[in-house]
Amino acid sequence: MSKHFSAVTVFCLVCLAVVMTACGGPARIEEESNEAVIVTRPSRVVIETFNGNIEVVTGADDKLAVEVTKYIGVGQGDALKHIQFSISQDAETVTVKAQWPADAPTNLNLVGTDLKVSIPAGSPVQAVVGNGNITYRGTPGEGDYGFKVGNGDVLYAAALGEGDYSMGVGNGSIELQLPAEAQFNINATVGNGNIANEYPVTDTAADERALKGVVGNNPPATITAGVGNGSITVRRSN
Numbered sequence: 001m002s003k004h005f006s007a008v009t010v011f012c013l014v015c016l017a018v019v020m021t022a023c024g025g026p027a028r029i030e031e032e033s034n035e036a037v038i039v040t041r042p043s044r045v046v047i048e049t050f051n052g053n054i055e056v057v058t059g060a061d062d063k064l065a066v067e068v069t070k071y072i073g074v075g076q077g078d079a080l081k082h083i084q085f086s087i088s089q090d091a092e093t094v095t096v097k098a099q100w101p102a103d104a105p106t107n108l109n110l111v112g113t114d115l116k117v118s119i120p121a122g123s124p125v126q127a128v129v130g131n132g133n134i135t136y137r138g139t140p141g142e143g144d145y146g147f148k149v150g151n152g153d154v155l156y157a158a159a160l161g162e163g164d165y166s167m168g169v170g171n172g173s174i175e176l177q178l179p180a181e182a183q184f185n186i187n188a189t190v191g192n193g194n195i196a197n198e199y200p201v202t203d204t205a206a207d208e209r210a211l212k213g214v215v216g217n218n219p220p221a222t223i224t225a226g227v228g229n230g231s232i233t234v235r236r237s238n
Contacts, residue, residue, distance in 0.1 A: 027074045028110050036065040037087055037094060042122040042141060049098040051112030051131045053152075058139040059118025064094055066117050073110035083113055124163070133172075157237070160184055160221035167225040174225050175233045183216025188225040188232045198236040 039062060047054050052071075059065055070083045082104035088095045098113035112132065119125070122141025127134050133152045136145075140161035147154045147167045154167050157177040165184075167174050178184075178199075188195055188211040201213040211232070225232050 028071045029074055029076075029080060031070045031080055033068045033070075033085075034065065035068065035085075035087060036063050037089065038063055039094065039120060042120045042124075043089075044093045044143070045117070045119050045123050045125045046093060046095040046097075047115060047117055047125065047127040048096070049113045049115055049129055049132065050100045052098065052114040052129065053133045053135070054114075054127050054129055055116045055135045056125055056127065056138050057116070057118050058121050058137075061120050064096075064117065064119050064123075066096055066115055068098070069114040070098070071110065071112055071114070072108065076108050076111075079105060079108050079111065083111070085113065122161070160223075162220040163222075165221060165223045167223070169227045169230060171229045172227065173230045173232070174227055175235060176223070176225075177235045177237045180236050180238065182236075183219040183221070185214050185219050185222040186225070186234070187212045188223070188234070190226075190230065190232055191228045193227060193229060193231045195232045195234075197234040199234060 045064065047056070066087065068085055070080055070085070072079045082101060083098060084101060085098045096115060096117055098115060100111065119138060121139035124141070124143030124145055125136065125138065126146040128148045129150070129152060131151045132149065133155070134147045134149055135155045136147065137157050140158055142162045144164045145166070147156065149169045149172060151171045152169070153172045154169055154174045156167065156175070159179050160182055186201065190209045195209065195211045197211055199215045201211060201215055203211060203213040
């Protein structure tokens with residue numbers, strides 16, 4: 001099905017602040033802004049950031065909105081200006097991207113961009129983070145979903161639509177919080193770590209670091225999850 005949408009900047013409010021990170025960590029300078037595009041129906045959404053966190057939630061039916069928080073450590077000059085953020089689109093995909101350009105300084109600490117993305121219900125999502133976390137609390141529809149993290153965690157706390165769900169973490173964890181009645185195929189593996197599961201899976205894997213099988217009689221979703229070093233948890237929510 002063809003999908004059409006037009007890009008409209010709804011508003012862009014930018015402000016600077018100096019904040020302390022959690023647990024009394026180093027202070028950082030933040031620049032916050034808000035941007036949005038109008039969409040006519042659910043479209044595929046691609047989200048990327050080099051360092052930072054991505055959070056995906058359900059928003060308006062006709063708009064994709066992004067809360068952008070660029071940050072750098074205090075005392076690193078005007079390095080904030082190097083962080084590039086963009087929203088682009090083609091006929092079927094909206095791409096939200098934060099990047100650190102190749103010609104920018106490389107000897108900086110605590111540099112990144114957090115993205116909170118509100119999307120129409122039913123929009124398939126592909127999200128990638130180099131160092132940071134991905135949290136999905138949206139309303140999935142038919143289509144394929146992907147969540148990739150180099151160092152950090154993936155939290156998927158939502159129902160499952162019809163399609164493939166691919167999740168990968170190099171160092172960190174994957175946690176799925178699914179409805180009690182969820183039905184799915186699963187193929188999960190951990191290189192070094194453990195897997196915990198709260199569903200009655202017809203497990204066909206012989207290794208305790210693998211979980212492979214089926215939940216339910218007619219599962220519409222297939223979950224593929226892999227962690228190099230860390231853990232995978234499949235939790236049954238109330």
